[in-house]
Amino acid sequence: MTHTTASHPRRRPGGPRSPRLSLKLAEPPVRQGLPPLVVTERQGPALRPNPLSQIVRGEVLGLNLSAHCGQECVFCFARAYPGQQAHDAFALYADTAKQIRTELSQRRRMPRAVYLCPSTDPFPPFVAAQVEACRAVQALAEFGVEPWIMTRGFIRPFALDVLERLGDMIRVTIPMTTLDNRLRRALEPLTAPPRLRLKQLRHLRELGIRTEAALEPLLPGLTDTRANLEPLLAALADAGVRHVTAGYLFLRHGIRENLLREYAGARGVIDAYETGPVLPMGTLAPAQHLPQRERQRGYGLLMTLAASRGIRVSISALSNPDFSSPSTGRLSPRGYYQKELACLR
């Protein structure tokens, strides 16, 4: 299926206004009806085990800065966890930086890195949340722990200044789904617009911060098409990107429900999974995946288009648990998987 922009309205009203791009990074659109921010006490430790430790060298912990994500992507697996749907405020955890310092000072051995964030975005459209994210990365850096950041959001200038000071201690991954801003608004309503994300990606690299792009998640018939990928890859190449990671959406009951409720074009995406395998995913719950043949076809197209732009593609190990080892000669996610941050949501 080839998508047209007019066919992807989001079900809920009140999408973000169109962005105004300028030479400076523009302010992100603010959706009417952004929920109020409340500060809440965290139950339990801030730094928690993370599945990245299974696929990268060294220990990687995860850190969420809020009780749920402020960006409401329709495909998000974290939003599909029980209890994540019903909230009428954005709940930011109190005193995260202080808790990080306490927890790290009690450890005999430091983790290699902390991933922000496994289930939430560290740079949602709330200033107080971005202030807290900055405090958290500074606290990690004090202990020599690398902050690994993944964000679909607009990183405000004051936060960029903090990241710049930490230099190559930081890693940032910016996931992209499309250049089509109408489609982005339908799929990722409170995230930064694609052109702004690209500008941000380029800017972060100019600041000397290790910054990668991820095509996450690929949605069959929607964002994995030649029509969607060609302009996106061209724009990434223009931004200086020479490597991307990629992985298809996987489905669980809650993800399927969210898609059907919030995205008018969901049925076409979900039908593609009908004969797909349900696979274990390590410490994460099993999920249904696109049939392997369809994933291989999609990755093949992506790699071909990317190669024509001088971009190398690594395939997500996490979202392709059934792919074989390099010795079989078939597509091997572990062989390609080098940029560890991608593919966790």
Ligand code: SF4
């Ligand atoms: S995909 Fe990321 S940014 Fe979007 S809702 Fe989930 S955690 Fe937030």
